Amino acid sequence: MTNDSSTTGSSLPSDSELRPVLSIFKAISDPSKMRIILLIAHQALSVSDITAQLSISQSAVSHHLQTLRQLNLVTNVRVGREMHYQVTDQHVLQIFELTRKHVREEN
Numbered sequence: 001m002t003n004d005s006s007t008t009g010s011s012l013p014s015d016s017e018l019r020p021v022l023s024i025f026k027a028i029s030d031p032s033k034m035r036i037i038l039l040i041a042h043q044a045l046s047v048s049d050i051t052a053q054l055s056i057s058q059s060a061v062s063h064h065l066q067t068l069r070q071l072n073l074v075t076n077v078r079v080g081r082e083m084h085y086q087v088t089d090q091h092v093l094q095i096f097e098l099t100r101k102h103v104r105e106e107n
Helices: 015-028 031-039 047-054 058-070 091-106
Strands: 074-079 082-087
Touching: 015 031, 015 091, 031 047, 031 058, 031 091, 047 058, 047 082, 058 074
Parallel strands: none
Antiparallel strands: 074 082
16 A cells, blocks of 8 residues: 555545545446446537437436536537537546456456
8 A cells, every 4th residue: 555645644635625526426426427427428419319328318317417517527518409418528437447447356
């Protein structure tokens, strides 16, 4: 184990620092939200495209996207009359891949 001063001793994060981080973990622990993130990781899609590909109701997709936008995990761009959603940056995908690698190493 490394002695990373950013997570040990007196430099433990405060509750106010932890809350936004834990909010992201909570969001990506939801299977539907994570599937949406993975689906729009490399291409922007509309709510109807996401609905069709994941077989989730349009209202549920919209609700999930609203949560993900509030956490700055996804962004939207207008394409004609539709809003298309895409992952804001690759950080959440890196977290997913590192965690998946960890799980595979345990097995």
